[in-house]
Amino acid sequence: MSLLELKSISKIYGDLHALDNVSLKVEKGEWVAIMGPSGSGKSTMMNIIGCMDKPTSGQVLLDGVDISKESDRNLTAIRRDKIGLIFQQFHLVNYLTALENVMVAQYYHSVPDEAEAMEALRRVGLADRAKHLPSQLSGGEQQRVCIARALINYPELILADEPTGNLDEANENIVLEIFRQLHAEGTTLVVVTHDPEVGEVAQRTVVLEYGKITREIHNESFEAKTAPALAEARN
Amino acid sequence: MTKQKMFLRMITASLVRRRSRMLVALLAIAVGATILSGLVTIYYDVPRQMGAEFRNYGANMILVPSGNDAAFNMDAVEETLGYIKPDQLVGVAPYRYETVRIHEQPIVAAGTDMEGAKATSPYWHINGAWPDAAGDILLGQKVADQLGLKPGDTLTVSYAAEEAEPAAEPKTDAQAGETNRLDAASQAEGQEESGADEAQTTGEDYVPDASLDMMVTGILETGGSEEEYVYLSMEDLNGLTGGSDKLDVVELSVSADQSELKQYGSDIENNVDDVTPRLVKRVTESESTVLTKLQALVFLVTAVVLVLTMICVATTMTAAVTERRKEIGLRKALGASNRSIIGEFMGEGLLLGGVGGLIGAGLGFAFAQAVSMKVFNSSITFQPLLLPVTIVVSVLVAGCACLLPVKSATEVDPAVVLKGE
Numbered sequence: 001m002s003l004l005e006l007k008s009i010s011k012i013y014g015d016l017h018a019l020d021n022v023s024l025k026v027e028k029g030e031w032v033a034i035m036g037p038s039g040s041g042k043s044t045m046m047n048i049i050g051c052m053d054k055p056t057s058g059q060v061l062l063d064g065v066d067i068s069k070e071s072d073r074n075l076t077a078i079r080r081d082k083i084g085l086i087f088q089q090f091h092l093v094n095y096l097t098a099l100e101n102v103m104v105a106q107y108y109h110s111v112p113d114e115a116e117a118m119e120a121l122r123r124v125g126l127a128d129r130a131k132h133l134p135s136q137l138s139g140g141e142q143q144r145v146c147i148a149r150a151l152i153n154y155p156e157l158i159l160a161d162e163p164t165g166n167l168d169e170a171n172e173n174i175v176l177e178i179f180r181q182l183h184a185e186g187t188t189l190v191v192v193t194h195d196p197e198v199g200e201v202a203q204r205t206v207v208l209e210y211g212k213i214t215r216e217i218h219n220e221s222f223e224a225k226t227a228p229a230l231a232e233a234r235n
Numbered sequence: 236m237t238k239q240k241m242f243l244r245m246i247t248a249s250l251v252r253r254r255s256r257m258l259v260a261l262l263a264i265a266v267g268a269t270i271l272s273g274l275v276t277i278y279y280d281v282p283r284q285m286g287a288e289f290r291n292y293g294a295n296m297i298l299v300p301s302g303n304d305a306a307f308n309m310d311a312v313e314e315t316l317g318y319i320k321p322d323q324l325v326g327v328a329p330y331r332y333e334t335v336r337i338h339e340q341p342i343v344a345a346g347t348d349m350e351g352a353k354a355t356s357p358y359w360h361i362n363g364a365w366p367d368a369a370g371d372i373l374l375g376q377k378v379a380d381q382l383g384l385k386p387g388d389t390l391t392v393s394y395a396a397e398e399a400e401p402a403a404e405p406k407t408d409a410q411a412g413e414t415n416r417l418d419a420a421s422q423a424e425g426q427e428e429s430g431a432d433e434a435q436t437t438g439e440d441y442v443p444d445a446s447l448d449m450m451v452t453g454i455l456e457t458g459g460s461e462e463e464y465v466y467l468s469m470e471d472l473n474g475l476t477g478g479s480d481k482l483d484v485v486e487l488s489v490s491a492d493q494s495e496l497k498q499y500g501s502d503i504e505n506n507v508d509d510v511t512p513r514l515v516k517r518v519t520e521s522e523s524t525v526l527t528k529l530q531a532l533v534f535l536v537t538a539v540v541l542v543l544t545m546i547c548v549a550t551t552m553t554a555a556v557t558e559r560r561k562e563i564g565l566r567k568a569l570g571a572s573n574r575s576i577i578g579e580f581m582g583e584g585l586l587l588g589g590v591g592g593l594i595g596a597g598l599g600f601a602f603a604q605a606v607s608m609k610v611f612n613s614s615i616t617f618q619p620l621l622l623p624v625t626i627v628v629s630v631l632v633a634g635c636a637c638l639l640p641v642k643s644a645t646e647v648d649p650a651v652v653l654k655g656e
């Protein structure tokens with residue numbers, strides 16, 4: 001059974017088909033990039049997968065559960081338990097420190113654990129920034145806090161909408177390296193991006209145009225690329 | 236870390252690190268709580284204060300002899316006091332008036348119990364000291380001016396029975412609806428002065444029956460006719476005049492309300508033969524009307540201030556929710572249920588209410604203390620119960636103020652607020 005299955009979903013705003021009869025399967029542990037021009041429906045699709053929006057028609061199966069019919073309340077619970085979200089604008093709580101921002105995700109999920117939150121920050125290379133407020137962090141650092149927050153509850157699926165859209169190349173590489181590690185550990189990743197470089201490093205790239213999937217590219221050299229990164233990560 | 240700890244950490248961080256935003260709301264609550272606790276403190280203390288204050292205007296019950304020929308002494312007073320609850324009795328001051336001569340001048344001397352006079356006439360201002368031993372005398376300001384005497388001076392008081400005779404039975408109008416000691420005193424004085432004039436017009440043949448060397452301990456300043464008398468102990472006056480222990484008037488200061496006082500009056504009227512009680516109506520009646528009006532005013536002002544506080548807090552919280560829509564959306568995206576969102580915003584509001592209430596309770600007491608010192612010239616007792624009450628009311632006001640803003644917080648759609656810039 002696939003972790004995620006979209007069965008001919010559409011999202012219609014008035015007479016605009018933001019998503020038009022889209023079907024997609026994502027297997028457990030897969031790393032999928034979603035690419036496409038602006039307005040093609042990428043964010044709309046992410047919101048539906050992320051349980052923040054419902055399709056106008058069609059079915060969304062997440063871990064075998066049809067989330068297109070669930071109540072808002074249940075969607076909140078599913079999102080909390082299964083999904084880690086990463087945003088282009090980071091969206092950190094501005095009056096909480098980096099560490100506290102990570103703990104907020106634990107707080108809503110189960111129980112805050114400071115040591116574990118600290119470990120997640122260490123993982124994204126921010127152990128020494130734990131007590132800083134978002135305003136005291138660079139954009140790249142903020143995005144890494146956001147990633148630490150997304151992975152703190154071991155979600156089955158990490159959804160990232162333009163995670164590197166506001167970052168320079170150096171920070172982009174750091175983020176991609178973290179994604180590689182997550183992938184190596186078996187986390188399922190769905191990453192929306194404009195950036196071909198970010199698309200290329202994924203296992204599979206899905207191209208959306210005018211609300212339809214027009215192409216799917218399998219990255220042949222993926223395994224080879226991952227191996228050194230994985231080895232690096234383990235060192 | 237427990238969830239509760241994290242909850243507290245988040246709401247305190249929100250208040251502390253966003254303090255410039257929350258300051259207005261905190262200020263509003265603190266001011267509201269200050270007014271609340273201040274006014275309520277005054278509200279509870281005022282009856283006591285006002286009671287004492289009205290007592291300051293002198294006695295509220297006067298005992299005079301029943302009928303023109305009657306006389307009474309301390310035995311009748313003791314009997315009378317049996318009808319008044321001892322703990323309500325603030326003071327008893329018996330007075331006997333006689334015309335005496337000091338430096339050849341006829342002057343009305345009042346024999347009294349100094350402790351009683353202190354209690355029933357707390358507004359008396361003494362330059363120097365109260366008499367406290369035999370041979371001490373207190374001079375009214377006017378007498379002191381007239382005779383050119385000051386504290387520490389000695390003088391001789393002389394008394395002639397013949398001269399004082401016409402005043403032996405001061406006439407009091409038993410029918411009078413109201414009276415006070417000074418009425419009785421001026422009656423005595425009037426009669427005695429006529430005697431004194433007589434003595435003076437009869438020339439130099441004044442022969443005192445007795446005289447007493449006394450020392451001036453203080454000068455009495457009241458702004459009233461009390462300044463025209465001299466005051467000495469009852470024992471000294473009785474000694475000087477020889478024998479008689481009759482009283483002209485007794486002042487009572489009773490800490491009872493209007494109806495109780497009336498009841499005492501009729502009890503005494505019906506049961507004690509020699510004594511007729513008179514209530515000093517003016518004071519006791521205004522006392523209760525002033526109190527009622529003042530308390531209504533306090534209620535009104537407090538209610539208005541609390542409503543204003545609520546409006547201010549509601550405005551601040553609405554602004555906070557609008558400003559924090561992204562944060563609310565984010566929390567929801569992270570899995571916060573509407574209940575948690577309500578809990579967190581309410582938590583912030585209630586914490587704000589609690590802190591504001593605590594500050595206000597303290598400031599309110601200081602405020603009440605200042606008012607009390609200014610208006611009543613006495614300090615106020617801290618009502619321990621008022622601390623929790625102020626905090627609870629502040630928390631409730633803040634909570635009510637947060638209801639609508641918090642409801643709008645739950646309506647935030649994370650998909651909408653989190654996308655785009």
Ligand SMILES: Nc1ncnc2c1ncn2[C@@H]1O[C@H](COP(=O)(O)OP(=O)(O)OP(=O)(O)O)[C@@H](O)[C@H]1O
Binds near residue numbers: 016037040045
């Ligand atoms: N709430 C909405 N109401 C009406 N139209 C909407 C709404 N949300 C999105 N759309 C429209 O749906 C289409 C797809 O939007 P979406 O945000 O998914 O694009 P996108 O692929 O993420 O674009 P970008 O790369 O610029 O972020 C757009 O034409 C957008 O205007």
Ligand SMILES: [Mg+2]
Binds near residue numbers: 042043044161
């Ligand atoms: Mg988008």
